[in-house]
Amino acid sequence: MTNQIIFDNKKLVAEKVAQATQILNELDVDLWLTFARETTLSPDPTLELIADVDVTWESAFIICRDGAHVSIVGRFDRENVEQLGVYTQIIGYDQGIAEHLRAVLTEKNPRQIALNYSENDVAADGLSHGLFLSLQSYLAGTPYADRFISAEKIIAAVRGRKSTEEIARVRTAVATTEALFNEVEQFAKPGMTQRQIAEFVRGRIDEMGLGYAWPKPFNPIVTCGPDSPVGHAAAGDVVLEKGHTLHLDLGIRQNDYCSDVQRMWYVLDDGETEAPADVQHAFDVVYGAIKAGESMLTPGTPGWQVDEAARDFIVDNGYPEYMHAFGHLLGRVAHDGATVLGPRWERYAGICELPVEVGNIFTLELHVKVPNRGIMSLEEDVLVTGSGVEYLSNAQTALRYIKS
Incomplete structure (x- = not known):
């Protein structure tokens, strides 16, 4: 009885990332950051749409309105992200993510950084409080910690x-x-x-x-x-x-x-x-x-x-x-x-x-x-x-x- 159609997860991720790029332009948002870790324990509902990989160490999936998307992941998660073929730049790190994240944001210099938190939409509320505090710590002393906005409108459109x-x-x-x-x-x-x-x-x-x-x-x-x-x-x-x-x-x-x-x-x-x-x-x-x-x-x-x-x-x-x-x-x-x-x-x-x-x-x-x-x-x-x-x-x- 089961349908034997073979579906391609890489194709799906490519469709959703392309869609997200378009939505950022519609909403006039420069950058959308999905920040995750130990996704087998605490998955962000958005990650399965724009990456569909498990990550262990702190990881950043950065969708940019210009289409030059960046992923910062632990060294041993890099290969899976590369296989997706949707991130223009993939950075694998060993000791910590903070320096790489600051460098990417400095290069992009976004007016807004959309993060996955929401009071109303559970599917847009994947960023844990602990990870949010870590982000604030990593970006302390930079202008970017004051540019956070909710990604709920982006996620509503990408998911919907x-x-x-x-x-x-x-x-x-x-x-x-x-x-x-x-x-x-x-x-x-x-x-x-x-x-x-x-x-x-x-x-x-x-x-x-x-x-x-x-x-x-x-x-x-x-x-x-x-x-x-x-x-x-x-x-x-x-x-x-x-x-x-x-x-x-x-x-x-x-x-x-x-x-x-x-x-x-x-x-x-x-x-x-x-x-x-x-x-x-x-x-x-x-x-x-x-x-x-x-x-x-x-x-x-x-x-x-x-x-x-x-x-x-x-x-x-x-x-x-x-x-x-x-x-x-x-x-x-x-x-x-x-x-x-x-x-x-x-x-x-x-x-x-x-x-x-x-x-x-x-x-x-x-x-x-x-x-x-x-x-x-x-x-x-x-x-x-x-x-x-x-x-x-x-x-x-x-x-x-x-x-x-």
């Missing part, structure tokens, strides 16, 4: 605007996920527990040698009937019963990129050939809300306005509003940082105001509760283009059924 290679990888992961849903439909039967269904899915993922978009013990999320907890709960011993809904939230990691899709079934009761009216109505409203949000998913629209369209549709149709964001970026991880399609609540401050951009891949997701039946929840993965929205998943437009 998916390259051709990234889109292909997400598309592949989504296709594999949808094939797994088809297998679940053949496997699941009344009387099975959530745990049995989840273990079946994890067994198939493991057989294919794939990874998980979020931790395995909580993936997939399996919700059946009115007694299931709603949210990121691990699959338990709730039994799938006739007359109830079955919901799966599944995300795999394939070729370093993720899917995040939710699908819905109704378990036909004795004598039924279709879902009863309350279940069908709930599906229609959830589907309609996703379409309402999709209609607002256009370049330049702030995330909260997209959420508002979906949220208003739910409330206008008599259901309580959902207490989460309508969507998030998808990529290297399920929640890929930066722009959120969420309401203007405190917890989304600074990220729900960010505008939708061409190349963004978002999830569109929400749920309602169906009394005595379970939840009704859908999630689609979509790409924002200059002319509209492209579904990377095959949208679920009709309720699916589990037969006895």
